[in-house]
Amino acid sequence: MTARVLVLGIGNVLWADEGFGVRCVERLAQTYAFGPDVRLLDGGTQGLYLLPFLEEVDTLLVFDAVDYGLAPGTLKIVEDDEVPAYMGAKKMSLHQTGFQDVIATAQLMGYCPEKLILIGCQPEELEDYGGGLREVVSAQITPAIEIAVEKLRGLGVDVQKGQTRSPDLADPSIQRSAYEMGRPSEEEACRVGDDRFLPQDV
Amino acid sequence: MVSTPNGFNIDNSGKRIVVDPVTRIEGHMRCEVNVDENGVIRNAVSTGTMWRGLEVILKGRDPRDAWAFTERICGVCTGTHALTSVRSVEDALGIMIPDNANSIRNLMQLALQIHDHIVHFYHLHALDWVNPVNALKADPKATSELQQAVSPSHPMSSPGYFRDVQNRLKKFIESGQLGLFKNGYWDNPAYKLPPEADLMATTHYLEALDLQKEIVKIHTIFGGKNPHPNWLVGGVPCPINIDGVGGVGAINMERLNMVQSIIQQTLEFNRNVYIPDVIAIGGFYKNWLYGGGLSSKACLAYGDIPENPNDFSPEQLHMPRGAIINGDLSTVYDVDPRDPEQVQEFVDHSWYTYGEAGKGLHPWDGITEPNYELGPNAKGTRTNIEELDEAAKYSWIKAPRWKGHAMEVGPLARYIIGYAKGHEDISDQVTGLLKTMDLPLDALFSTLGRTAARALESEYCSRLQQHFFDKLITSIKNGDSSTANVEKWDPSTWPSEAKGVGMTEAPRGALGHWIKIKDGRIENYQCVVPTTWNGSPRDTEGNIGAFEASLLDTPMERPEEPVEILRTLHSFDPCLACSTHVMSPDGAELTTVKVR
Numbered sequence: 001m002t003a004r005v006l007v008l009g010i011g012n013v014l015w016a017d018e019g020f021g022v023r024c025v026e027r028l029a030q031t032y033a034f035g036p037d038v039r040l041l042d043g044g045t046q047g048l049y050l051l052p053f054l055e056e057v058d059t060l061l062v063f064d065a066v067d068y069g070l071a072p073g074t075l076k077i078v079e080d081d082e083v084p085a086y087m088g089a090k091k092m093s094l095h096q097t098g099f100q101d102v103i104a105t106a107q108l109m110g111y112c113p114e115k116l117i118l119i120g121c122q123p124e125e126l127e128d129y130g131g132g133l134r135e136v137v138s139a140q141i142t143p144a145i146e147i148a149v150e151k152l153r154g155l156g157v158d159v160q161k162g163q164t165r166s167p168d169l170a171d172p173s174i175q176r177s178a179y180e181m182g183r184p185s186e187e188e189a190c191r192v193g194d195d196r197f198l199p200q201d202v
Numbered sequence: 203m204v205s206t207p208n209g210f211n212i213d214n215s216g217k218r219i220v221v222d223p224v225t226r227i228e229g230h231m232r233c234e235v236n237v238d239e240n241g242v243i244r245n246a247v248s249t250g251t252m253w254r255g256l257e258v259i260l261k262g263r264d265p266r267d268a269w270a271f272t273e274r275i276c277g278v279c280t281g282t283h284a285l286t287s288v289r290s291v292e293d294a295l296g297i298m299i300p301d302n303a304n305s306i307r308n309l310m311q312l313a314l315q316i317h318d319h320i321v322h323f324y325h326l327h328a329l330d331w332v333n334p335v336n337a338l339k340a341d342p343k344a345t346s347e348l349q350q351a352v353s354p355s356h357p358m359s360s361p362g363y364f365r366d367v368q369n370r371l372k373k374f375i376e377s378g379q380l381g382l383f384k385n386g387y388w389d390n391p392a393y394k395l396p397p398e399a400d401l402m403a404t405t406h407y408l409e410a411l412d413l414q415k416e417i418v419k420i421h422t423i424f425g426g427k428n429p430h431p432n433w434l435v436g437g438v439p440c441p442i443n444i445d446g447v448g449g450v451g452a453i454n455m456e457r458l459n460m461v462q463s464i465i466q467q468t469l470e471f472n473r474n475v476y477i478p479d480v481i482a483i484g485g486f487y488k489n490w491l492y493g494g495g496l497s498s499k500a501c502l503a504y505g506d507i508p509e510n511p512n513d514f515s516p517e518q519l520h521m522p523r524g525a526i527i528n529g530d531l532s533t534v535y536d537v538d539p540r541d542p543e544q545v546q547e548f549v550d551h552s553w554y555t556y557g558e559a560g561k562g563l564h565p566w567d568g569i570t571e572p573n574y575e576l577g578p579n580a581k582g583t584r585t586n587i588e589e590l591d592e593a594a595k596y597s598w599i600k601a602p603r604w605k606g607h608a609m610e611v612g613p614l615a616r617y618i619i620g621y622a623k624g625h626e627d628i629s630d631q632v633t634g635l636l637k638t639m640d641l642p643l644d645a646l647f648s649t650l651g652r653t654a655a656r657a658l659e660s661e662y663c664s665r666l667q668q669h670f671f672d673k674l675i676t677s678i679k680n681g682d683s684s685t686a687n688v689e690k691w692d693p694s695t696w697p698s699e700a701k702g703v704g705m706t707e708a709p710r711g712a713l714g715h716w717i718k719i720k721d722g723r724i725e726n727y728q729c730v731v732p733t734t735w736n737g738s739p740r741d742t743e744g745n746i747g748a749f750e751a752s753l754l755d756t757p758m759e760r761p762e763e764p765v766e767i768l769r770t771l772h773s774f775d776p777c778l779a780c781s782t783h784v785m786s787p788d789g790a791e792l793t794t795v796k797v798r
Contacts, residue, residue: 014274042429049428107374171267173267
């Protein structure tokens with residue numbers, strides 16, 4: 001029997017590069033076909049809601065924007081014990097404390113997936129509410145997907161070119177192109193924020 | 203010392219304590235208090251540390267899509283924001299939803315309430331009262347006896363069961379992954395439970411984790427998916443095909459049976475575990491009745507869970523609507539969210555500007571223009587504030603007021619309003635609880651009262667779920683399978699300009715979305731969220747908000763360990779992700795507590 005797999009994209013699409021994980025899963029569904037043992041899920045901003053999905057699989061692959069202090073757009077892959085340990089050592093994003101807790105909770109309950117893979121991308125810009133992915137991060141979606149496909153094939157998962165229909169992806173109105181194309185202009189809607197969180201001088 | 207117009211005495215001369223961030227909440231929040239020489243809190247300053255502005259992303263979008271954006275604001279109230287959003291659009295365009303859609307929306311909204319209340323109590327708030335590390339010292343046999351005394355109907359109570367849980371907990375804590383229980387002050391004398399009660403409550407922490415997975419299946423069944431279920435302007439996006447088998451997304455008998463079983467399971471948990479736990483834990487803290495704050499003076503609820511579709515008149519709402527002011531429980535005022543004189547937001551102490559001081563704006567006319575400046579007495583720099591100056595601007599949260607009054611919102615506010623109005627279910631629950639615990643009505647106005655109201659409400663919500671489930675089944679059996687009204691789906695049927703308001707009761711309090719539509723697009727969109735009410739900074743007149751009021755006069759065992767501050771702030775179930783801007787790139791992992 002092949003391993004049951006959850007491919008999860010997490011992050012808040014409303015915060016520019018924070019949406020990396022969700023966009024990866026969205027693209028993966030458009031470009032590859034998976035069998036019934038693989039679930040593609042837009043985890044969005046959720047924490048404990050994701051617990052039941054972890055319980056039903058042996059392998060968890062997560063796409064996410066993670067702050068490792070590297071050059072923007074750098075991909076970083078960590079596996080197994082390193083995933084929660086690394087998450088604990090370095091804060092990555094708003095919801096990750098949440099996701100780290102989800103993994104810890106799954107461990108406490110005794111149903112954390114055996115195999116954990118995190119494909120992270122260093123964001124360039126997070127402090128742009130309503131914004132989309134920046135160029136350097138967007139350019140890493142395809143490489144990130146290729147790494148995921150290779151990892152999954154290495155685990156014996158059947159992956160073919162094609163498409164996967166999944167009810168677990170974002171509503172069309174906030175899928176990437178609709179979301180980014182429909183953004184109000186800077187003149188229409190204020191984009192200034194708190195300079196404690198925006199590095200440049202105001 | 204200063205007396206505020208809303209009846210509180212504040213004195214900022216004592217030692218200042220800064221807690222930043224406040225942990226185990228959604229979003230970022232900072233709190234500063236001054237304590238006197240006896241360690242009693244005499245001044246409190248709460249601040250949302252980040253900027254918000256939903257309008258910046260919704261302007262110019264299709265109103266029918268707004269729910270999908272609002273659902274992404276944060277990780278907690280997803281469905282409640284979506285429901286509020288579709289209601290605001292339906293209100294603006296005069297769209298009537300069918301009866302089944304009302305029942306299904308109520309079932310989803312109630313599932314979210316119950317899920318949030320249970321997860322909040324066991325996974326975020328209980329750790330302010332319960333010490334999981336101390337649970338390792340418990341005698342499983344004595345724990346079993348305690349469990350059977352506290353709740354004879356709960357079947358999971360054998361000594362062997364508690365021994366197993368204790369071993370599991372021990373293994374987890376010894377593995378060094380204390381992640382879930384980090385930031386605890388486990389040797390603080392503020393913790394009063396004997397080890398057996400700690401073990402019982404920690405065991406229920408685990409039981410609640412299993413149950414919460416079931417509760418959210420209601421969202422998957424009716425919302426098509428979870429997380430982030432689907433919503434629809436005009437109804438709900440799930441067809442009913444009662445005889446169908448395996449049809450994608452359609453509601454059939456098999457799925458309805460599953461919903462029934464989840465409702466039953468949840469009701470039993472609320473009755474046999476949640477409420478008995480709150481009573482048992484509360485019994486050890488009966489002399490800790492601090493934290494009432496605004497609750498005895500001014501409460502607000504918009505009300506929710508309409509019996510019939512499209513009818514939001516107060517007598518038709520299962521969750522009560524109303525406003526209480528000046529501590530007078532004999533009069534409950536009705537609330538009109540359209541009246542420009544009732545709900546207004548002020549920014550004199552918030553990092554925004556309206557161009558003139560002392561001005562309040564109704565949300566339909568709301569503007570969000572940031573103006574970040576620290577007061578002359580603030581310490582530190584613009585990027586590293588050491589101490590806020592609350593006499594000037596000090597928060598990214600605006601100050602909403604109802605007819606000029608600072609209001610508390612949330613389960614306790616709903617229960618006080620329900621009790622004052624003589625709402626039968628609510629009054630019975632409140633009276634019963636006070637009798638069981640042998641406490642006077644005044645005890646309700648406290649941190650524990652807030653925590654208890656949430657538990658009672660969770661049980662009430664389970665009963666309401668059963669009511670709407672039965673209603674849905676009856677309707678389907680009578681041949682009505684309609685779930686959406688799409689007559690006004692097409693924007694060509696809309697007026698060129700329209701405005702509407704959507705109201706709900708989110709788990710943490712009154713939530714409103716105000717929308718203006720022009721030529722088929724969103725022109726303005728303002729959310730006034732519960733934590734904006736509770737976490738509000740001061741206003742022009744100097745009235746303090748619910749968080750700040752609730753902290754006053756509380757003694758702290760050890761000022762450097764803010765257990766008491768966390769206890770009271772958590773009792774509001776604060777969620778700052780939508781009341782403020784979201785994150786800091788370096789996001790300090792551990793709370794720093796500075797005593798100056």
